[in-house]
Amino acid sequence: MYLKERIKQLAKENAPGYIKIRRHLHQNPELSFQEHRTCAFVKEELQKIGIIEIISVAGTGLLATIRGKGGGKNILLRADMDALPIFEKNNIGFVSKNKGVMHACGHDAHMASLLLCAKILYSLKNEFIGTLQLLFQPGEESMPGGATLVQKEKGYQDLGILPHLGQHVRPDLPVGKVGFCVGKFMASMDELFLKVTGKGGHAATPENTVDPVLIASHIIVAAQQLVSRMSSPKIPSVLSFGKVIANGAINIIPDNVSIEGTFRTLDETWRQQALKKLEKLVTSVAEGMGGKCELTINHGYPCLLNDKGLTYVSKENAISYLGEENVIDSDIWMASEDFAYYSQNNPSCFYLLGVGNEIEGIDSGLHTPTFNIDETAIETGGGLMAWLAIQYLNNQ
Template sequence: MEIKEKIKQLAKAFSTDFVQVRRHLHQHPELSFNEHQTSKYIRQQLRKIGIEHIQTVAETGLLATIHGTEKDKTILLRADMDALPIQEENTVDYISKNNGVMHACGHDVHMTSLLLAAKILYELKNEFSGTVELLFQPGEEVMPGGATMVMKEDSYKALGPIPHLGQHVMPNLPAGKVGFKPGLFMASMDEIHITVIGKGGHAAVPEECIDPILIASHIIIAAQQLVSRMASPKTPSVLSFGRIIGDGANNVIPDKVTIEGTFRTYDEVWRTEAIEKLTKLVKSIAEGMGAECIVDIPRGYPHLKNDVALTNSVKQDAILFLGEDNVVDLDLWMAAEDFAYYSQNNPACFYLLGVGNLEKGITSGLHTPTFDIDESALETGGGLMAWLALEFLA
């Protein structure tokens, strides 16, 4: 029997057990860098498979190793572990048991797929040559990103530059399908924190105040020039503000207003210029209207660039495993991922795993309280990861 058929059979045979693994992880989500019970559970699952070479990285992360018959080529498969501060609103039996915490970005699926791939690879360890590293990474959702911590570990550094593969769930893509994008794929991400400090007072006497709410309004509107008039139309850029806090009342002008947002793009030079321009623009508006302005824009994740040769090769391997109809080409995605750090120093491929199912009503987006998946995607995710690893090693 060909190795491809063996992988498919094993993925199908083990999938029911790993649905339960995914449900356990979904019920017990933990926030970034606090994935202590998650780490303990994954270690137990790896040992249950038979994998003994397991190292702790980035405090709550794990780096496990499966050796084939020879120790020549090496590939790394990565999954992230952390959940989001969201109150789940699903009515499923496996709803989160941790109040205000939810796997709303599919990291439970990522971990389960990697564990299923590990099970398959361990079963076949006498039938391939090379080494597969399994990275369960904490803290993807918050800066500085768990990837930066993993990359400082001696155990990770010892691997040297090797191919990295990672996958991310996508509800807009039907379960059973996957998508690839060679070259530029995901955007950089910088957090924007602006504090406008004025002078509060009674709303009936605005002439005695320096109104930070009015000033913040001007800032938000004017800041959009950054994308509409300062950015090249050839360079995708997004500037969005998602939070404004002006703690006054209907008749109270507050002393200060805070504004929070994000800036994303694909050009690192423009990224630096844009942050400088935004800072200058925001401060000049506030100061021109008599207020003080504090701008804090901590540098976030870089843009993610898939290695063209590796991604094209992996895509062809996916077609061999899933069929051409189940492999799609992707466009740019303005989301950000700390997998981007790995892609700066290693040939890397980050692809999307379909988890949606319109007929079953599984359509909610990422980072929403009703996000869920068609669990048949676990068989696809785990089987494909194992296949892609072995095809590279072969």
């Protein structure tokens, strides 16, 4: 009981300073794999805490170590660092100074929370047995994903297999609450690029053309069979096309149409089957109409798997820290995260941190120009992660 109350006290005392850090990070966002100033700032903050074991990973990331008493277990805590190419539209006193770049996915809050967590854990290093790894990871928003680069680093590989904890802000979850999901949690993600080729011409003489716009329309509709008729209803799958370009005119049928989209699922075996079926489907539809379709697939992140044992224990520890009323069972989330790469090889728990506050008007979605957080979530996020880590290490 003493340790839990001490963590809560440290979280409350130090939260205002780390809210200021979050605002600094929010004002100075950097895109994926360009987080040079962010990396330097985070390293300086870690050193202020007293942490000296810090190595560079993945170019613009950091891996820091806090050692407790004696040997014991090892656990890794992760936060991502990069921002998104979005023009911020918030009316706040700390909007992005880097026009066209914004922390619209909460990575500023992730970093601030982990830094607060580091402050707490370093203060209590004589209260736990084992070792804590703090990973500040770049490039989560851009493929191939910073996680893939971290995993190639010798410093990371030397850690061996160990539990990974991570958290992600959710604006539709009220501040003060967290959510856990056991097993398959977040979807795989593959980027789809289709080039439909026909024969252009005058819109008044369609008989002399092979209309790629019409072919593209049939492809978009027919491709939905992949989800509605080819996949098992027991496997969540999403196929969405968000970009279609046909550079013709009101009286010009173009030669080509480009289509861009994404396929997501929660089953790796079906994922591979589905992409093969999709290629065959779009090719045959185009050929049947006299044209051609080329499909290029950028293979993205795999499914994110939350380890049953680690997630169950983490949820129970969260209940003891926040109260049962503030810990929910989360549903699957069809978004994707490169934390999934860690979860494929290590027992992992990726959970949700509530940051929404409808009364204060803080309810904009992730990846939007008006996304923001209720900053009291920094205290919750930093304190809870410290508690989860210490509980894991001390329960040998």
